[in-house]
Amino acid sequence: MKPLPQVLAFDVFGTVVDWHTSLVREIDAMDLGVSGDEFALAWRAQYGPAMQRVMSGELGWTLLDDLHRMVLDELLVRFRIRNLNEVQKRQLNRVWHRLDPWPDSVAGLTRLKSRFTICTLSNGNIGLLTNMAKRAGLPWDCILSAEVFRAYKPDPATYLGVARVFDLEPAQVMLVAAHHEDLAGARACGLQTAYIERPLEFGALRPKDVSPRSENDWHAANILALAEQLSYQ
Template sequence: MAEDPFDQVAFLGFDVFGTVVDWRSSVSRWAEPFLKRHGIRVDPHQFADEWRALYQPAMERVRSGQRPWVKLDILNRENLETVLSRHGADVRQIPQAELAEMNLAWERLDPWPDSVAGLTRLKRRFAIGPISNGHMAGMMNLARFGGLPWDIIVGAEVARSYKPQPETYLGSAAAVGLPPERIAMVAAHNEDLTAARALGFRTIFVRRPREHGPDQTTDLEPRSRWDVIVGSLLEVADALGCV
């Protein structure tokens, strides 16, 4: 009988935005009444895409040392104001409380239909938690909103670095008290898994072909021979023998 490569794995770390939750549909749903209320003429899905498009450039300024460490909710809020201004809104005229409420959309994202059931099954064999670029309070609120049954929250804020920097993965491993080889990274993004595998993590690729909407062109297929390649978190549970 072939050796199970996950026999020694004790913790599954999850990318969250796109892998576990559907950020695009959710953000657009929260944005639609906000945009209408303020007369901002932009399609809510386009608005969500533009807001998300600023995510990586904002984190890169932190990763590169151009600015000190700040949590993702601060970057998201800055990016929100940038996108609103791009579409002609005077953010000085929008009440601060409304901007803060809109920014909370990232803590109110719907799980993919398979996510909660898949995580619940995986939790029977493994400890589970996000290794996400999200801040800890945001991850806690998102878990409560969507019923995500995490054991622990690690990731960017624990390590004070953003993926795919090695410190984010290694700091998370240290926080759960395990060496990298006893952790598997679960993600819908090849870059995330490439970085994790380089440090000794096991890897699980989950196809999410509609993360960026019907015209998605990225991460449609695995770019490497990851340890597990599946189409849902329920299929991850099947593959790892979690009934």
């Protein structure tokens, strides 16, 4: 068994907060004449490609808020939504600041915080993550983001950046995430990894396979369950 890490760094979208349910609720409430589910999934589907434009050098460094807005403008055309003014578009784009936590997140993070330093390691920008934490009551010790490192995950600068911020060896940091590709990037940099099951991340109609993978150091049904597991070590 490896020594326990000193810092737990959390992916946020999907791992700590339920982006799908949150987006669907707000989109449906706006009565745009489209399926909130379809619109939310289409928006999320462009998350990776938008960041890839930055990572490839096609775009200079761009905050996630601005990437979300670029994608939103394209989706409004695709879904033929023409009745939103600029104030409404800006408000809709900031839905990503208002995502609800999964039911276990606040309690789980609070318990982990009593023993570990807990921080974000998200592609979200600092303002977005701060607003989200304030609204949802997420008790971070520190907010770290792609914005700090001017690189998006899975760039090694992000994972190694957490260790550097806290003056630790990579193995003293653990990434906690609901996405295997994120965890693989962290492991390649020497971090420990914990997988959190979020089978309904993309909605009840599209359950994810959350089977354990041996390459991860820890596997838990949710954040509170991870806190319980770590409490015995």
